[in-house]
Amino acid sequence: MSAMLSVERLTRRYGPGCDRCLASTGPAHGTNSCPHCGTVVACADVSFDVEDGEVLGIVGESGSGKSTVAACLAFDQPPTSGQAFLEGFDGDMLSADAAARRRLRNTRIGIVYQTPQQGLALDVTTGGNVGERLLAADWRHVGRIRARASDLLERTEIPIARIDEEPRAFSGGMRQRVQLAKALASRPSLLILDEPTTGLDVSVQARILDLIQGIQREAGVAMVVISHDLGVIRLLTERTLVMKLGRVVEEGLTDQVLEDPQDAYTQLLVNSAL
Amino acid sequence: MNVRTLLDTPVPEPGPAYNYAFLDEGTKREIRRAVLKAVAIPGHQVPFGSREMPLGRGWGTGGLQLSLSLLGEGECFKAIDQGADDSVNAVNMRRLVAAMTDAEPVTDTRAATLVQSRHRIPEERLRPDQTLVLQVPAPEPLSWIEPRYAQTQRMHAERDYSPMWLYLYESIARHGEIAVGANYPVIVDGHYLMSPTPIPRWDVPKLDRAPFLTLLGAGREKRIYAVPPHTSVVPLEFEDYRFQVERFAQPCARCGATDAYLDEVLDPRSGETVCFTCSDTAHCELRRTEAQR
């Protein structure tokens, strides 16, 4: 079985960069900032596969590079080096031309950002936010766009009567659910969830996690779930990567990683979560 | 040199104060080159070094520079402002062109070889031997949604027009219709999104596969673009929310036309509608004289 997504040695630096950036950063050096040139190595040599229908978790402390991986896969940030292959797309998607990347982004990859402001235009109606991806995929029938948006809003438990309201007026939990509806609009092959529940009340969190599980069962999409909440990772994912200072320090089945962590850092993470 | 000797120095004989057609030959050549490029890439905005003209920017300097760089001997020049030949702006434009070129000023659309217009396309169907020059206040249709130049350039290059579609969707969600009156966005030749200038929707279909050449000039924004003859010009529309031209409840009160774009005439005191009359005054005039015969 071939992977839905295959990421190879993804690296993203912020700064001028020098020959010694990679050799001077990472867990062994206790920093992600190059002592020679000051460049931040946000992520380096990150490789992983996600099978169709599989949910992969990425955990790690704040600043470990999780969102950077997501941003590169959603084409929000160009990688410094590395490749990514999406099933059905010929060649490395990260180096595809701009129009091809935009098409992939609009049709095959859905993302829910850490903050709703990143993923939603708060002054555009809820229906417009969800419908934007359909418009980008050349839907030209307002009635059908609204019908599809209504289905998705119903699925994500947003009252359909609010389809023409701006998400500006919505609570944080509702905004995250609108982001989910938007990400699902074009039936993506890959869904990236970057801290989908951070900053929400526990009861609101639980509803969103239920929703994500339900969507995963029905749609069977490949998912990458990013969180520093081990409870979320335990609940949603089968396999997990642990990141520290931009590098992957451990990976394996989620149960094993959380029950019997091999890496000292992961042990620390697991213990501090208890 | 003192003031006396200065005053006594003979003034040189006045030569021809201006070059033919006001602009110097280099400028005219540059504008024609921009026109050729614009014709080769329909709907694409071509930058040009817009010159200072003897009228204020925003008063049709782009259109005027196009006309002046094209008009030669044997040409007939018509200028209209919102359909009228006799508005101050159109009259001044005609006078300037008459003073500076060999072109003959005319008001009959049929007699013109070049029609320069602000905000209208004549009702008379233009022929292949005629050229339409439209004055452009704002050439970038994407400026409604994206103020950054680098971004609009990228969007045109990638044909990333979904934000414009979203704008139209939002208009429908909020107002129940596409609330765009004049300056309706169109796709030219299946590629570039183009602003047709603030012509009414009524005039937009006249551009689609038209037999004549349309040149559009923005003086302030320093852009020239073109719709060559027989080029498709398609307004953005949804399958269930179609582009529609304006409808008028009454015929023209002067000539009785039911197939022309009409202006509302208001009572200056009460502000109430008195009647509707043709916006294209030459066309209205022609119909009336034909009716008398």
Ligand SMILES: Nc1ncnc2c1ncn2[C@@H]1O[C@H](COP(=O)(O)OP(=O)(O)OP(=O)(O)O)[C@@H](O)[C@H]1O
């Ligand atoms: N645009 C940027 N310019 C410079 N440095 C950046 C930029 N974006 C991220 N970084 C740096 O890259 C590193 C990784 O950041 P990233 O946001 O990927 O971490 P994260 O694991 O998602 O953290 P969090 O859990 O707080 O969301 C951090 O050191 C961050 O400061």
Ligand SMILES: [Mg+2]
């Ligand atoms: Mg993050």
Ligand SMILES: [Zn+2]
């Ligand atoms: Zn360095």
